[in-house]
């Protein structure tokens with residue numbers, strides 16, 4: 001029977017595994033997780049009763065975990081039914097951000113890494129979210145050429161967010177004896193232009209293995225018929241629900257590298273910039289039309305996490321290294 005959509009059940013968007021409808025608040029959406037399992041760009045498909053609920057419950061736990069750590073996500077809360085979550089409405093960026101801690105899947109095929117080997121440092125890769133094009137891999141230059149990022153977003157901020165998420169997950173999953181091998185994130189901007197994590201945090205987007213036995217606890221169970229999907233997801237949920245939260249990492253001391261760049265604001269007449277520009281012109285370089293003098297600081301610092309390191313870098317950049325009245329600062333932060 002065809003139903004006329006009312007304001008609340010009208011479908012805003014529908015993907016392979018989720019349906020979006022308007023939320024009760026204007027900036028929110030209701031996300032219903034379907035009972036559909038798909039793989040290989042939709043070539044393999046199966047209805048699996050209860051899968052939507054499992055993915056909604058697992059996503060809610062993982063989003064909450066990130067929110068508690070101060071990582072911005074779309075997650076507002078649970079919905080009216082077990083397979084529904086409430087999200088902040090985001091303008092999604094068509095990027096798949098993949099983080100890899102151990103070699104599995106396409107990275108093994110493409111680069112011949114030994115399956116299961118640990119990478120020296122987490123790797124990040126970007127893919128274009130386009131079913132028609134088959135989600136091809138992107139370089140930074142291709143991201144620029146395709147104008148994938150809106151003006152308010154930048155790739156360094158997306159990388160930092162993804163590595164911060166990874167650090168929280170590595171600590172958390174270790175505590176429930178799960179190897180978090182790799183995962184795919186999607187990000188978007190809220191109405192104020194803030195970068196946030198969107199999509200879902202379910203085993204559909206992750207590779208999880210039992211840390212001792214190597215037992216599959218993710219969609220590879222379905223992709224390659226390795227195990228029963230429902231049992232695998234249920235086992236993961238059981239471990240997540242049995243664990244009280246993120247282990248306390250405040251005593252840890254990790255090393256990070258930061259580069260802080262300070263420059264005079266574009267519309268501010270900076271005497272140093274003017275002097276150098278005049279000197280260049282006098283020396284015959286009339287071709288130089290604009291010049292903004294700046295300073296770059298390279299720092300190595302220790303912190304309990306990337307989230308804590310970023311807080312320090314922001315304070316140092318804003319309060320100490322720059323004069324906020326006339327200068328802008330930007331930073332790149334990564335694992336040492």
Ligand code: 5GP
Pocket residue numbers: 096098104105106107135182183184204205206207219
């Ligand atoms: P791979 O590139 O090895 O196939 O995938 C790396 C990770 O990203 C895996 O955890 C995989 O589940 C996730 N991933 C990559 N592309 C997609 C996609 O199009 N859909 C989903 N659900 N996950 C993906």
